[in-house]
Amino acid sequence: GQNIDQPTEMTATEGAIVQINCTYQTSGFNGLFWYQQHAGEAPTFLSYNVLDGLEEKGRFSSFLSRSKGYSYLLLKELQMKDSASYLCALYNQGGKLIFGQGTELSVKP
């Protein structure tokens, strides 16, 4: 089975940097995803990590350490529109995408 842990809520200031952590345990690992979700909408793909290291995409970066079962999503130059839920998800060997509980990020002026 899988277990995914991420903080329930975080608050940050507009223009700042925020790091959202995700730790996991799984019997089979095929990659880790980060999604952004606004209330009442479908998740939007942000990043995919299958190898250790940092993947950078504009204001968003994602890091993975498979040996530590750890990932983080880094958001730079925060904007008000970044207020959303951020979901860490594991892609397991069964081909299924299993989501963590999500981190509700509030960006304040």
Added chain:
Amino acid sequence: GAVVSQHPSRVICKSGTSVKIECRSLDFQATTMFWYRQFPKQSLMLMATSNEGSKATYEQGVEKDKFLINHASLTLSTLTVTSAHPEDSSFYICSARDQKGGGEKLFFGSGTQLSVL
């Protein structure tokens, strides 16, 4: 990019009725589609995996007779909530994997908000 269309986006029904939700992959073939359910302020919970031409596989605790899944073609999967009750009110989201596109990324439908009165 790949698009997944999900209909209806919102449905309100009376208790005891059945509701069908459609999920279509518009520009790619999807032999596998996934159905998720999301309660307010909670994450997406995988309900079942829909396999084209064969029976769906359900996650533990999901009643197969209550949530009927049909995947009759490579571009369409349907979820029917039978004899819906208020506790079935939730946000249902489908997703599909583009087999040709490397297979890692799932594309999500826009979701269906089901309200059972």
